[in-house]
Amino acid sequence: MERILITGALGQIGTELTVRLREIYGEENVLATDINAPAEGPLKGKPFKILDVRRYDEMVSIADEFKPDTIMHMAALLSATCESKPLIAWDINMGGLVNALEVARKRKAKFFTPSSIGAFGPSTPKKDAPQTTIQRPTTMYGVNKVAGELLCDYYFDKFGVDTRGLRFPGLIxxxxxxxxxxxxxxxxxxxxxxxxxxxxxxxxxxxxxxxMYMDDAIDAVIQLMETDAENLVDRNAFNVxxxxxxxxxxxxxxxxxxxxxxxxxxxxxxxxxxxxxxxxxxxxxxxxxxxxxxxxxxxxxxxxxxxxxxxxxx
Known part of the structure; x- marks a missing residue:
């Protein structure tokens, strides 16, 4: 990774991920975006662009200007919010994901997006749920995450986009x-x-x-993205x-x-x-x-x- 574009950079994961990536790859090589500008915190006053991930043309424009070789798509609504706003959740979580994948496809960029233990459901084994298993979630969030995993696999198989992901647990x-x-x-x-x-x-x-503690989660993202592609049997997404x-x-x-x-x-x-x-x-x-x-x-x-x-x- 050399130039990294991050969506949803003001979220729970995005904020700390952006800070860590800038420490490693340089502030000028990591562009943070979100639907609102940072009013406070470690991203205020740093390189930042306003982006609603549902607006494909805006995402294309930012990517054309910044020229990322890696896109980390972190923008999403979380589980409980998705249940109260299911249609908005589908629009943001799935519409935003396909837009970001399209930008990655056109730019031939590596791509990361997080999945979740929410991708599992009541019929998944309760103890030590394996990497590949039954995924029949009963929540809109879970449906989004399963669909997102499959969509990322599709873009890898169909278009050769180097898609990677993690099924995150609760992050602290x-x-x-x-x-x-x-x-x-x-x-x-x-x-x-x-x-x-x-x-x-x-x-x-x-x-x-x-x-999982957030430090471990951030380390896992970077380690996965820096791993040689030939080592990966699975891609979307690893249980962690x-x-x-x-x-x-x-x-x-x-x-x-x-x-x-x-x-x-x-x-x-x-x-x-x-x-x-x-x-x-x-x-x-x-x-x-x-x-x-x-x-x-x-x-x-x-x-x-x-x-x-x-x-x-x-």
Whole structure:
């Protein structure tokens, strides 16, 4: 990768991905875009273009000017938001994806877009869901992600576009708070633990979901994109995760740092239903075998990092 165009750069993943890529490849070689300009944070005052990914001509114009050899398409609505706005979700998630793929095809650019554990459904094996398995999601977000995986495979097989992707679990970060995801509680719980010493979870006790610290997620994107194409049997998209956890497990780790932390529950039926439709855990062995995936953060290490970083902010 030499010149990288990023869509959705102000999102939960996009912000930290843009910062890291600029550290590695140079600020002038990484162009961030999103539907709004950054009002604050690490991308404010840096190279940036306004882009609604549904507007193909605008995307073409930006790409023609910047001349990327790699496109990272991060723009999307998240799981819970997709359920409340399914038609808008299809328009943004699928319309934006096909536009970005077309730009990559015409420019002969490498292409990355994230998938999700949301691409799985109730008929997927609940334990150690494999790389290739039944994918019959029951949410608009999941339908978008499965369709996106297939569309990326199509562009690779039909047009030779070097498409690659990861099925992300819940991503946990102290830099950019999430918005509209089923796994958001696993970020919110740390912020509220530091600020208030207590948290009310919208996800029920005993509900296991895969999670990963954001640093590991960003490293995985870069490692996958820098891997020689000949090493890849799969492309769209690799299972990645670092831990399968439920709320009480996080609470126990937090209490090692904040002994009086209290956790209670007010379960949101929409998000709970989405969570229960996903596997409890996924098998990451193909990512490990094909390109060396190896996350560095477990729950204990991640919790210490999160609490220390949030304490420095508040």
């Amino acid at each position: 970060s102290h830099i950019k708070e999430p918005g509209g995801g089923t796994t958001d509680y696993a970020v919110e719980i740390y912020f509220e633990a530091v600020k208030a010493g207590k948290y009310t979870s919208c996800i029920g006790e005993g509900t296991y979901m895969d999670m 995760s670092a831990m399968s956890i439920e709320p009480e497990m996080i609470a126990r780790e937090i209490r090692k740092h904040i002994p009086g932390f209290e956790l209670d529950y007010d379960v949101d039926p929409v998000r709970q239903g989405i969570a229960e439709s996903w596997p409890d855990s996924i098998d990451t062995s193909e990512a490990e075998r094909q390109w060396g995936f190896n996350p560095m953060f477990d729950l204990e290490k991640m919790t210490a990092e999160m609490i220390n970083a949030i304490k420095d902010k508040v």
